[in-house]
Amino acid sequence: MFKRVAITAAVLLSLSAASYAQPDVKTDVQRSPGQTTATGTAKVNATITAIDAASRKVTLKTQAGKVVDMTVGDEARNFDQLRVGDKVAVEYTEALTVSLKKGSGASTMQEREISERxxxxxxxxxxxxxxxxxxxxxxxxDKEKNIVTVKGPRGHTVDLLVEDPEQMKAVKKGDRVQAVYTEAVAVSVTPGAAK
Structure with missing residues (x-):
């Protein structure tokens, strides 16, 4: 399950125009008693080589030398601040934290949007x-197969393979499992070097 984090990050970046940039991908898994966190981050850096203000299109050249045209949507503020030579950094992050919660309680699902401009x-x-x-x-x-079956808020059941035998020892029927999945894309622009 945790290897999917890195794969998903790479696939999502490959779907965008920035995919030609050969992103720098990093993954990490942290374990502590009753909790596991997996993170994946992919970064792409490029330089603006041309700007078409009328169509809001910018041409980017990645560090690998690939040239990509991208249209900047109206929701992006300050388009007029862009200059040829500016540096663009795109970072895609995914994280999944799974925690064991002792005792009974309701199954729930909550979603929160992240938006900063x-x-x-x-x-x-x-x-x-x-x-x-x-x-x-x-x-x-199922301690023999290291499988925990959980039932979510919509009544669906999912079998989870627990790779760490120490984590498996603490799980009992009636406990709860909390999974927090976060994904975000951040874009920043910094001024290019003065000529």
Missing amino acids: SEPGAKPGGRLGREVTVVAQVVKV
């Missing part, structure tokens, strides 16, 4: 994303 007058940039938190009931524990 640059201030008026600054270089364009911002961050968009979402965070989904699901609490599910443990309905079955």
Whole structure:
């Protein structure tokens, strides 16, 4: 499950025009008693080589030498602040934290949007994303196969393979599992070197 974080980050970046940039991808898994967190981050850096203000199109050249045309949507503030030579950084982050919660309680799901934009007058940039938190009931524990079956708020069951035997020891039927999934894309623009 945790390897999917890095794969998903790479796939999502490959779907965008920035995919030609050969992103720098990093993954990490942290474990502590009753909790595991997996993160994946992909970064792409480019330089603005041309700007068509009428169509809001910018041409970017990545560090790998690839040239990409991108249209900047109307929701991006301060388009007029862009200059040829400015540096553009795009960072895509995914994180999944799974925690064991002892005792019974309701299954729930909550989603929160993440949205930040640059201030008026600054270089364009911002961050968009979402965070989904699901609490599910443990309905079955198979210690021989290291599989925990959980039932979510909509009544669906999912089998989770627990790779760490120490984590498996603490799980009991009736416990709850909380999963927090976060994904976000951040774009920042910094002035290029003065000529």
